[in-house]
Amino acid sequence: MDDVVAGLRAELSAVVHEPGDDEYARATSPDNSSYPQRPCAVVRPASAEQVAHVVQIAWQCGAPVVVQATGHGAGRPVTDDQVLLDTSALTDVSVNVSRRTAQVGAGAMWPAVQEAAHIHGLLGLSGTSPTVGVAGYTFGGGVGWFVRKHGLASGTLRAVDYIDGAGQLRRACDDATDPLDREALLAFRGGAPVGIATSIEIELFRVPELWTGSLLWPQSAQAAVIAGWVSALEVVSESVTSSLSLLQLPAKGPFPAELLGATVVHLSYASPDGAAHLDVVRNAVRDAAIPVVDTTGPGDLQSLSAIHLDPPAAVPARGTGRWLGGEATDFVGSMFDAARVGQPGGLSMVELRHTDCADYGPAGALTTVPAPFLLHAVGAAPDDDARRRIDTVLGDVEDAGRVADIGRAATSFREGQPDAGDAWESSEQARLRAVRAALDPERVFKFQRHPVF
Numbered sequence: 001m002d003d004v005v006a007g008l009r010a011e012l013s014a015v016v017h018e019p020g021d022d023e024y025a026r027a028t029s030p031d032n033s034s035y036p037q038r039p040c041a042v043v044r045p046a047s048a049e050q051v052a053h054v055v056q057i058a059w060q061c062g063a064p065v066v067v068q069a070t071g072h073g074a075g076r077p078v079t080d081d082q083v084l085l086d087t088s089a090l091t092d093v094s095v096n097v098s099r100r101t102a103q104v105g106a107g108a109m110w111p112a113v114q115e116a117a118h119i120h121g122l123l124g125l126s127g128t129s130p131t132v133g134v135a136g137y138t139f140g141g142g143v144g145w146f147v148r149k150h151g152l153a154s155g156t157l158r159a160v161d162y163i164d165g166a167g168q169l170r171r172a173c174d175d176a177t178d179p180l181d182r183e184a185l186l187a188f189r190g191g192a193p194v195g196i197a198t199s200i201e202i203e204l205f206r207v208p209e210l211w212t213g214s215l216l217w218p219q220s221a222q223a224a225v226i227a228g229w230v231s232a233l234e235v236v237s238e239s240v241t242s243s244l245s246l247l248q249l250p251a252k253g254p255f256p257a258e259l260l261g262a263t264v265v266h267l268s269y270a271s272p273d274g275a276a277h278l279d280v281v282r283n284a285v286r287d288a289a290i291p292v293v294d295t296t297g298p299g300d301l302q303s304l305s306a307i308h309l310d311p312p313a314a315v316p317a318r319g320t321g322r323w324l325g326g327e328a329t330d331f332v333g334s335m336f337d338a339a340r341v342g343q344p345g346g347l348s349m350v351e352l353r354h355t356d357c358a359d360y361g362p363a364g365a366l367t368t369v370p371a372p373f374l375l376h377a378v379g380a381a382p383d384d385d386a387r388r389r390i391d392t393v394l395g396d397v398e399d400a401g402r403v404a405d406i407g408r409a410a411t412s413f414r415e416g417q418p419d420a421g422d423a424w425e426s427s428e429q430a431r432l433r434a435v436r437a438a439l440d441p442e443r444v445f446k447f448q449r450h451p452v453f
Helices: 002-015 022-027 048-061 110-118 134-139 179-188 219-233 275-288 301-306 326-339 384-400 426-439
Strands: 041-043 065-068 083-086 093-096 101-105 157-163 169-173 196-203 211-218 241-248 263-271 317-324 349-354 373-380 405-409
Touching: 002 041, 002 048, 022 041, 048 065, 048 083, 048 157, 048 169, 048 196, 093 110, 101 110, 110 134, 110 301, 134 196, 157 179, 169 179, 179 426, 211 219, 211 275, 211 301, 219 241, 219 263, 219 275, 219 326, 241 326, 263 275, 317 384, 326 349, 326 373, 326 384, 373 384
Parallel strands: 041 083, 065 083
Antiparallel strands: 093 101, 101 196, 157 169, 157 196, 211 263, 241 263, 241 349, 317 373, 317 405, 349 373
């Protein structure tokens, strides 16, 4: 590894960081802090050309390259025989209003895109957390607040500027001259990464009247709120995306004193089309039990990123994500109880997202919503013993919803997991492996959640 570090230092000294450097410490402190990261060097390129140069040097020296921007997907250690390529400096965002698209650097996070788009009456299909990178989120499918009306974020992916395993700059798009680049786009759309993205082009959408809301009840209201929510889902329009969860609130924070440190029932929802659509859900759950907190009202970029109550700081998380069929509503209480939220050894949060969407996305590994519900559960897991305990509880939650499970994992919700689980059938895996092998035959790239590719 001395050779690769020397090579990087000789040609890219301004963007190379080694242990003891402040930038090294920052880059090796991912959002998911489950595993230690001690690469031989961190490289933080400022351009696509520099990314390509890093890969060329690593390829020539036979050094593996691990790619990371925000680190939400970190699911295994980064060791001292690897180079960590940090794309967080690639943050340029530009909006093409007439085409309703945005060109987004691979290190940009959603607030930058939404702020640039919102002034033109447009928004992208962002997720629940404001600290998620746009590129990684989109490649993982992307289940956001407008999923019921507009589908998955991966379906909005129009092009990817990327680097292959030999350090060559390429562009994946539907009309690419090289068939391999067309195949790469299909892989980037909700599948396994097949190269290092430097920039992506995504579609934007008009949002006529954004409304958002976050409602909280004590855990004692769980059964009543579940019943009210489930009844509303039978009649609510596609304009409303909602998530019902059970979570543990912190001991300090912007919540009523009676809820601090307690396990609470939490409903979060959003509509791009105004209050009337949200009222269908709001009235049903309020009739079932009066919430302690109800922030329902005209939304903005801040509320859209805050209503899910994602933790603001890095956490060592272990999670699961499963796509569930319509029968899931019969097992909400059982799944919530199995999570043991607020109990010793239990999870931090369990949720069921309503994702029912009739639209079909463009060709891709995952561009169409697979099922009407998404189960997500997560717990704190800072070490191996904690991971084993949390995995047992995650298994219990999955078992509680097994009857409704369609047999497909939601990869981007598998926090701190070393693989993608059963996200794809064998034929889909074979196709993803083929394009990966063609673009990175020497396996220079080590992607956190896709070791089999």
